[in-house]
Amino acid sequence: MVKIYLDPGHGGNDPGAIGNGLYEKDVNLTIALKTRNILTDEYEGHxxxxxxxxxxxxxxxxxxxxxxxxxxxxxxxxxxNAGGGTxxxxxxxxxxxxGKQETDRLRNIIHNTIMQHVDFQDRGKKEANFHVLRETVMPASLTENGFIDNPxxxxxxxxxxxxxxxxxxHAEGLAQAFNLPRKEQLDGVFYRVIAGSFLVRENAEEQQNKLQQKGYDSFVDIFDQDGTRYFRVVAGSFTDRANAEIRETALKEDGFDSFITTYKN
Structure with a gap:
């Protein structure tokens, strides 16, 4: 059982950085809670x-x-973060x-996975003498997710x-770093987010490339209906419909028409 300690920075009378109507302590907590929920809903062994x-x-x-x-x-x-960057x-x-080499290896996996999901500029993998990194006896890393003072x-x-x-x-980075297995639904039902359905496979593959440029992993699924074969681009498969809806919303905001279907394994 892998023990993961999530630390949303600041809180209470320590707001952290403030800018553009945001308090760092609030955004940190929201990200951490969402990370916990994804890991709890979709993975086991932790x-x-x-x-x-x-x-x-x-x-x-x-x-x-x-x-x-x-x-x-x-x-x-x-x-x-704060201080005028981005x-x-x-x-x-x-x-x-x-254990520094192992700490860096785990951090690299998490860092790279986060960058696959967001369109922030990658400022790099760094080192610092922060308390939470220095005083922990286990591997530890700290993420700075954008600049609150950058509009x-x-x-x-x-x-x-x-x-x-x-x-x-963050969640998928941790899951990859520690090889956490995905949960299996007893009834084998998954909620798939379809980001395009095409009659020509090449068009589906072109859509995959567009999704990849936006940081979405996908695969092509063959779907036959009424004698017609479709090549569906699956941009997410979830055991929890709420997570599928989150992905569907994100895709639509990025300009991809999408819908949710159920799939039984």
Whole structure:
């Protein structure tokens, strides 16, 4: 059982960065809760604890002490940046310590997966002497998800759909890093999000390329109806319909007509 500790930064009387009508503490918490929910709904083989699940004050020592005492296998701290820049970046501790190579390997997987889901500028994989990275005894990383004082970044952070994409990047990154198995529905029913249905396979593959450019993974499924063969582009398959609806909304916002169908395995 992989123990994952999610840490939405700041909270309570510590708002974090403020800009463009947003408080960092609120956005951090929203992303962390969405990340937890995706992992809980879609994956197994893990246990999750959070430093906070509401707007409360919690010291940095309390967070790292809690994770260390629990015996967490991974510590992921979620933040929003400030200071006039733009884009996404991630951090690990900049010291010399046993396990640094493994810490960096896990961070690379999570960082790269997040970048597949968002259209932020990639500011790179960095190191810093942050408390939550230095005082944790397990591998740890910290993500900075856009700049709250940048109007373009802030506009994205005001979109619930975009926050879903950030959260999905974090969740799927953790799942890949720790090889978490997907949950199997007892009845074998999945909710597929179809982002195009074509009579010619080449057209479906062209749609796949367009989706890939926007950060969506997809595959082509052959569907026969009334003697006609269609090549459907599946841009997401979920055991939870709510997650399928989130993906459908995101696709539509990115200009892709889509709809949800059920599929029984």
């Amino acid at each position: 246990d999750i604890r959070m430093s906070r699940t509401s707007d409360v004050t919690k010291s940095l020592d309390a967070r790292t002490d809690e994770a260390n005492a629990w015996g967490a296998d991974y510590y992921l701290s979620i933040h929003i 884009g996404f970046e991630s951090y690990i501790y900049n010291g010399s310590y046993p 373009n970044d802030a506009e994205k952070l005001k979109s619930d759909t975009f926050l879903n994409r950030i959260a999905r990047g």
